[in-house]
Amino acid sequence: MIRVVLPANLRTLAGVGSIVELELDGSATQRTVLDALEVRYPALRGTIRDAGTKLRRPMLRFFACEEDLSDASPDDPLPEPVVAGTEPFLIVGAMAGG
């Protein structure tokens, strides 16, 4: 079970609380987590990554286990504590603007 933390504006868009729990069938990567997230909450499509290119939106970052995973390959395995559900996968909006 993967635990995902969304930024506040996406929580209200998806109608969820601070943590979303996802069960994945196969391997846990950024791509499979985001695919599962968008299937569960279609309103999030296009808001975290471009709907066409699937590239991360420029003002969002992905953190886990005190590491910045934003520029890692979307197909790299996520850290084991994330896969085990003991650490969350954080989707973070850049601290900018109002």
Next chain:
Amino acid sequence: MSKVRALVGTRKGAFILTSDGKRDKWDVSGPHFAGWEIYHLKGSPADPNRVYASQSSGWFGQVLQRSDDGGNTWEAMGNEFEYDGEPGTHKWYDGSPHPWKFARVWHLEPSLTDPDTVYAGVEDAALFRSKDGGKSWAELPGLRTHATAGSWQPGAGGLCLHTIVLDPTNDKRMVVAISAAGAFRTEDGGATWKAINRGLRSVGIPDPDAEVGHCVHHIAMHRSRPNVLYMQKHWDVMRTDDSGDNWHEVSGNLPTDFGFAIDVHAHDPETIYVVPITSDSQHFVPDGKLRVYRSRTGGGEWEPLTKGLPQKDCYVNVLRDAMSIDSLDECGVYFGTSGGQVYASPDAGDSWKPIVRDLPAVLSVEVQTLA
């Protein structure tokens, strides 16, 4: 009894203001989509409880919302706005070629007859249409592939298609406006477009009366007279009597003819409203006075409307989509400001009261008159 519903888009959410036909006491609902920029909301003339909203964010991109109950509940619709084919380039601010790239939906214009059909004007400038209630969107590429499109340059707010005017007598004809390309008209439902900027003169471009390159801010039409259009340009208030083939200036005695908003009285097509703004470098009302100007002669002769509006130390702006009218017997006029006030006049502009005065900066106001 009649009811009025004002759909207000702001920098930090949407608000819905409702009143009975007296337009004296108002209920305020919101913020809807708190924290998000709501460029525009508009209801379907064919089904007023069907409301579309453009929700966007520099972080999270574009979301398109739809309500089927007048704004009480909302559902996210499709947000994929893909240009048709290889989009090519337009000009950037420095004159260099710049790839067309979708940024946001500025304006939503529901069909006059079909609640499931809605047009979206977007940045970078293009026109999209949904025929399934906003679930999917397809570009009408004839506009973006107009022969002049490679020369279009953005205005300060971006290369945005912000105005869509549908002709109630001819469903194949519509007029759009793009900053800073100008106005365009289609007679075939959007397949082909003609630049309709003859008569516009814009200082600050190499050829002041060029075919395109004009920063048109907004266009308004009275449904009884679709060949007459009124335009607030960057500078100049303009009028055409032949659907845009020829424009002439009707700024007359306005204190400044810079501005964004323009609208037409519901029952008198010769009565129009603007809010003069000081200049392109000072986006606030002149002399610290918030004044709506009304012309009863289709432009040319203007009178200031000030009763109930601040006439001292006021420095707000009123944006292009932030003025609207209702269609009650005594026409109501409404506008929202960059200071978060929404003003209403139940008597065609003679007097004004704020409905609310402390919202986030107002981007758009659309008013529905409900039976």
